[in-house]
Amino acid sequence: MEKPQAQIAKPSFWEQDIWYKPFDVLIVGGGIVGLQTAQFLSADNPSLRVALIDRQFPPLGASTRNAGFACVGSLGELVDDVEAIGFDATIELVCRRVEGLRLLRATVDDQTLQYEAIANVELFRKGDEQVLTKVLESTNGGTESLLKRINAALREKLDLSFDPYSETGPKTYGSTMNSIASITNQLEGQLHPGKMIAALYRLCILRGVTCFSESVTELKHDGVALQSGRFLKARRVIVATNGFTQRLLPSVIQPALNQVIVSAPVAGLQWRAPIHLEQGYGYLRRIKDRVLVGGFRNRFKDSSETDQFQLDSDLGAHLRAVLVSVLPIHARPRIEFEWSGVLGLGTTRMPKVQQLESGIILAAGLGGMGVALGSLLGKEAAQMTLQRA
Ligand SMILES: Cc1cc2nc3c(=O)[nH]c(=O)nc-3n(C[C@H](O)[C@H](O)[C@H](O)COP(=O)(O)OP(=O)(O)OC[C@H]3O[C@@H](n4cnc5c(N)ncnc54)[C@H](O)[C@@H]3O)c2cc1C
Missing domain, CATH: 3.50.50.60 (FAD/NAD(P)-binding domain)
Structure with missing residues (x-):
């Protein structure tokens, strides 16, 4: 029947x-x-x-x-934006993000968001020299570096009494995360998504x-x-x-997969500031005494073009290696969470x-x-x- x-x-x-x-x-x-x-x-x-x-x-x-960075853009990323959409549009984009963050914090209070206004640090490592040059040296026949021009424009547009981006020299984190230069950004913070x-x-x-x-x-x-x-x-x-x-x-809109790991609590972590790497593609932050590492889609483009929540084992291994590099020497890198998420890329x-x-x-x-x-x-x-x- x-x-x-x-x-x-x-x-x-x-x-x-x-x-x-x-x-x-x-x-x-x-x-x-x-x-x-x-x-x-x-x-x-x-x-x-x-x-x-x-x-x-x-x-x-x-x-x-996501990773909970309330980010407005690291300078390494803005280099690409300036090349793609021009200087003025890049400044507008950063201002729009700053305005968005202000709106979010006006809608939900900082305590509920667990919002922490910690300046983010962008690390430039060996291999990043070309991007660093574009950030620090004057280009297009101008006399001022992109860093200075962006600071000046944002100070004016956002009525700031400080430079949002500052050069903070080479830094070392954990056992082997070394940089040749770093730039600190005071406009950003981190929260609990x-x-x-x-x-x-x-x-x-x-x-x-x-x-x-x-x-x-x-x-x-x-x-x-x-x-x-x-x-x-x-x-x-x-x-x-x-x-x-x-x-x-x-x-x-095109989908793009991002992958994240979070360690078990680690004793003796010496750093606090959220970190951006590789023009913002890679990111690390602390969640109390745990470490979150994510991103690096730039290195694993093929496997990231999907809207399925899969995990890429090669990317996972890379995230683990980055995690180990920022832990104190001899700390055991135990991973307690690993997930993927889908972001949307517009035209x-x-x-x-x-x-x-x-x-x-x-x-x-x-x-x-x-x-x-x-x-x-x-x-x-x-x-x-x-x-x-
Ligand atoms: C792993 C990862 C890390 C990230 N880290 C950061 C970060 O640190 N800082 C930052 O600023 N940004 C980060 N992002 C990007 C940020 O999370 C996104 O830009 C933002 O959350 C997008 O919000 P949205 O509301 O547009 O989309 P989403 O949050 O993706 O919401 C879309 C919703 O649509 C629903 N949906 C889809 N299809 C249908 C359907 N057919 N019917 C009904 N419902 C549907 C889904 O269930 C989903 O809830 C990250 C993204 C990922 C994936």
């Missing part, structure tokens, strides 16, 4: 009245961008019907799997945002299809699915909210630096939605 086809339970009158009647705004993706969009929208407009959909809560994106997302989620619930735990299978300008077969209607649809966007909107180095031809608003493509910028993108997505409502 043929089995009857599984049917979607028809909503009750009560369910329909709350969850299934049309929304004003539907946001797909509950990472930092989606959550901030939802809470900004509902904070300013309590009567709006706002829904946030993620395939699961707690969300399974980059926002709870899980606490950040949990706090933003609580805020959304408090503000009356309706949250659905389900995968979206199709986007339309007037709503979204869910895996259960239901269709949720809305006047506006915002997509904040980051590295998973290509499953819904082909070829707009430009300047992530901005955009309205697609279909009318859908896309807020995605923050790359490896979304913790600071994510809140600003959320705010801008909310503003664009209200302008066009």
